[in-house]
Amino acid sequence: MSEDSIKKDEELNSIDENQEDTDKVNQEVVDESIFLKTKISELENEIAELKDKFLRKAAEFENYKRRVENEQLNLIKYAAxxxxxxxxxxxxxxxxxxxxxxxxxxxxxxxxxxxxxxxxxxxxxxxQGVKKIEAIGKPFDVEYHEALMQRKAEGILPNTVLDEIQSGYIYKDRVIRHSKVIVSEDSHELSANDQTINPIESDNSD
Structure with a gap:
């Protein structure tokens, strides 16, 4: 075999090897492309499922919120x-x-x-938690009583509730109406010309 023939054979072999390498690379690219397409498809499906779940949860939450709001409105509307x-x-x-x-x-x-x-x-x-305020015989307490008058009363401590003109009430822990009362006046502070009953101003209001 001549030297030229040997060179040609070597060149052909080299071309074949290069072609094989090229085919191998191409196949790897194709395989990688198929793998990526499969992954993309899987991710798209997963995203679609997550989006669907999110939309359903959002709708459920909206329905729950609307139901709670309606229940609260009904509680207020029909509280009594x-x-x-x-x-x-x-x-x-x-x-x-x-x-x-x-x-x-x-x-x-x-x-x-x-x-x-x-x-x-x-x-x-x-x-229902509504209680009457005890007044008569109790020391005057601005938190519960509204003094409308003062009256001289022998043998009774000053600022003692003598009589109740209008009852007061407490709802749970809140005064909803003060008792309107007459309280005793200090007899030592009264002069001979003092009236038996003296109207006084009250700081409380109904």
């Missing part, structure tokens, strides 16, 4: 419903009493009936 329902029997008792007042021959029975209704109403208020 239970109390009113329990108050209706007391009103029924009053109506029945009014129907029999005209024909009643014994005023004591009428008074007793009204007292029973009053006690029933006060019990209902107490169950």
């Amino acid at each position: 419903e239970n109390f009113i329902t329990r108050l209706l029997p007391v009103i029924d008792d009053f109506e029945r009493s009014l129907q029999h007042v005209g024909s009643a021959k014994d005023i004591n029975s009428v008074t007793e009936g009204v007292k029973l209704i009053y006690d029933k109403l006060m019990k209902l208020l107490d169950e």
Whole structure:
């Protein structure tokens, strides 16, 4: 074999090897491309699933928020419903009493009936957290009492509640109406010309 033939064979072999390398690289690129496309498709599907889950959760939360808002509005709107329902029997008792007042021959029975209704109403208020402020005989307390008058009272400490003109009430821990009262005045501070009852200004309001 001549030297030229040998060179040609070597060149052909080199070309074949280069072609094989090129084919191998091309195949690797194709494989990598297929792998990347598969990954992209998987990620797109995963993103679509996550987006769908997010939208469903967002819709569920919106429905939950709307339901809670409606429940809160209903609680505010019908907050007094239970109390009113329990108050209706007391009103029924009053109506029945009014129907029999005209024909009643014994005023004591009428008074007793009204007292029973009053006690029933006060019990209902107490169950709702409404309590009457104790006033008569208690030391005057600006937190609970509103003094309208002062009156001389022998043997009683100054600023003691002598009488109650209008009852006061507490709802849970809040005063909703102060008791309007008459309080005792210090007898040592009264002169012979002082009046028995002196109106005074009050710092409280209803």
